[in-house]
Amino acid sequence: xxxxKRFIQACLLGAIIVVPIIFMIGDKHDKQIHEGEYVSxxxxxxxxxxxxxxxxxxxxxxxxxASLTKIMTAIIAIEQIDSLSxxxxxxxxxxxxxxxxxxxxxxxxxSEEVTYADxxxxxxxxxxGEAANSLAVSISGNVDHFVQLMNIKAAELKLKNTHFxxxxxxxxxxxxxxxxxxAKLLNYxxxxxxxxxxFTTETYITTSTSSHPNGIYLSSTVLEQVKEAFLGxxxxxxxxxxxxxxxxxxxxxxxxxxxxxxxxxxxxxPLNDLSHPDRAQIEDTVKLYENxxxxxx
Numbered sequence: 001x002x003x004x005k006r007f008i009q010a011c012l013l014g015a016i017i018v019v020p021i022i023f024m025i026g027d028k029h030d031k032q033i034h035e036g037e038y039v040s041x042x043x044x045x046x047x048x049x050x051x052x053x054x055x056x057x058x059x060x061x062x063x064x065x066a067s068l069t070k071i072m073t074a075i076i077a078i079e080q081i082d083s084l085s086x087x088x089x090x091x092x093x094x095x096x097x098x099x100x101x102x103x104x105x106x107x108x109x110x111s112e113e114v115t116y117a118d119x120x121x122x123x124x125x126x127x128x129g130e131a132a133n134s135l136a137v138s139i140s141g142n143v144d145h146f147v148q149l150m151n152i153k154a155a156e157l158k159l160k161n162t163h164f165x166x167x168x169x170x171x172x173x174x175x176x177x178x179x180x181x182x183a184k185l186l187n188y189x190x191x192x193x194x195x196x197x198x199f200t201t202e203t204y205i206t207t208s209t210s211s212h213p214n215g216i217y218l219s220s221t222v223l224e225q226v227k228e229a230f231l232g233x234x235x236x237x238x239x240x241x242x243x244x245x246x247x248x249x250x251x252x253x254x255x256x257x258x259x260x261x262x263x264x265x266x267x268x269x270p271l272n273d274l275s276h277p278d279r280a281q282i283e284d285t286v287k288l289y290e291n292x293x294x295x296x297x
Contacts, residue, residue: 040248084117112212158184186254186265249270
């Protein structure tokens with residue numbers, strides 16, 4: 001437990017996007033190990049190789065995804081783009097909308113010409129609302145048409161309790177998912193080499209532009225919080241955060257235990273003070289990996 005405390009003390013607050021919370025009702029399917037230790041109301045952990053469910057808690061109950069939405073945004077974009085080195089622009093209209101909504105931003109400028117790779121890293125690492133929406137507009141012409149692709153993909157993947165209304169994760173009462181659906185989505189996305197590379201990247205510098213001659217330094221909102229921590233029996237090699245008052249504190253991570261990959265989805269950890277979060281989702285994630293390792297011994 002001292003190791004967990006040291007880990008939490010080492011954590012830094014990552015990028016945050018503004019999104020609300022959905023009603024949450026626990027289920028009776030909580031499984032196996034150390035249930036009482038977890039604060040988060042919605043949890044799902046699985047072994048990618050065997051598809052074994054290692055732990056679940058209210059995993060099929062609706063919850064808001066916040067910026068975990070951007071996992072779907074990124075994989076849709078990657079599947080539509082011919083080359084990540086192709087150039088596109090930061091959409092001015094959605095840029096202004098993200099500023100007005102107080103969305104987290106990657107740091108691009110309106111109408112800046114960037115590569116699709118820049119936008120993807122800005123979407124996943126820095127959780128940039130302008131990056132996610134610029135991908136949507138560039139690929140589909142407008143946000144609404146891109147959202148249609150998101151929901152078509154959700155249906156293809158049989159995400160029966162998931163629906164999207166926007167690419168960036170800002171609140172809408174009809175944008176929701178579950179921990180089990182999110183795990184299924186992430187597992188699918190990780191089969192794509194380009195997505196996995198981005199998801200597991202710690203830092204990235206965007207291409208040089210007239211607005212940013214030295215590029216923009218981007219860092220993972222998850223990996224920046226674990227890089228200095230000694231995790232012992234496991235490692236966290238990739239992740240996406242989503243933290244808001246309404247959705248609570250969410251983490252979707254890819255970890256490795258004994259050479260095998262695991263997905264951990266933690267959603268809805270209560271958030272009382274946005275300026276001083278308790279980072280309960282991080283502590284829950286660490287406990288999940290530690291308890292999973294212990295159960296395998």
